[in-house]
Amino acid sequence: MSQDLATTSYALLGLLAFEGDRAGLTGYELKQRADSTLRFYWVAPAMSQVYTELGRLARLGFITGDDRRSARRTTRRYRITDSGRRALRRWLATGQPEFPVLKHPIALRLMMGHLADDDAMRAMLEEYERDLLVRRAELQEVRTSLGDVAAYRYPAMVADWGLHYYDTEQQMVRELMARLA
Amino acid sequence: MSQDLATTSYALLGLLAFEGDRAGLTGYELKQRADSTLRFYWVAPAMSQVYTELGRLARLGFITGDDRRSARRTTRRYRITDSGRRALRRWLATGQPEFPVLKHPIALRLMMGHLADDDAMRAMLEEYERDLLVRRAELQEVRTSLGDVAAYRYPAMVADWGLHYYDTEQQMVRELMARLA
DNA sequence: TGTAGCATGTAAGCCGTTACATGATTGA
């Protein structure tokens, strides 16, 4: 069963692939991983979608979920299967990736600056710069936690990529504010 | 009628706002504008969605469409109304913008590099660099066409922002390729 | 003892895409 999945499915499957032979992740935990890493260069899917995707991936045999009963509660931990790992490899090898899509509300609004005033636009950019620094700090934490071990070589590269992006973005925001002053 | 519209609606309304008192745009033309400018920092909506949004905006009174009959064919040109301009100003002034979302399939795949090999990852980045240059050239054309006139001051800033982004992105891609070599 | 966080789902609905349908106009 090959099946064409949406990219988000592969993204989540990819997160599970990093767990190796560990006990696996609950849907809740997977959502946390997505929030802390995936969100920087893909999306942070809603909780409900995480469960939907887990159901789909399990039906395809790409992951297995085993129930852990503890007195009164049952939680389910998912692990990637060999078939899932193959599917992920196939996806990586075939089909070339689309060009990135940037949804940039600040740039969009700046484009319409003639309907507002420079002060408002500058204030918007200032606010954006603050948010940018918060985001950067969060990503820096991720980067630090990855360290320099071989196992996390690729995620580390992606994190560095993101940090570089935030740095140059901040620099450009400053230039734009100067242009508005 | 205030109504909360999706950002894409405002984006298209914003494009119409640039037409000033000209004859207006057909849905087809609006789609072309979106493809050549909006796509760099928002999205390029499908043709069908452009018509859907046009219908919505017209129902709200934010735009008016007048029919041009020419022998056998009727085309409709839309112009922004005063009410539409007010709605756009209101949207710009209130409600602060969300943080940008980047959907970056190349970064996503690089994250899973341990499932492929460095050669494949490097090839992917090379391909991406080529695409990046094509995009950059397209945006440069837009930038050039905007010139340095006051009327296009803001779109010009946004275009410069985009060019800066593509430049730093290319630089980073080269660094990553070196790291993989 | 109460509240924040852990944990799992279903339902309704919006945004946006692809596929489908149709036809006019322009220029090689």
Next chain:
DNA sequence: TCAATCATGTAACGGCTTACATGCTACA
């Protein structure tokens, strides 16, 4: 005359979000 481009829509459907629903567990 034929193909590309202009031009306008509708239908089906997928992806994803928000809202709804439910209950456990740890800890202050």
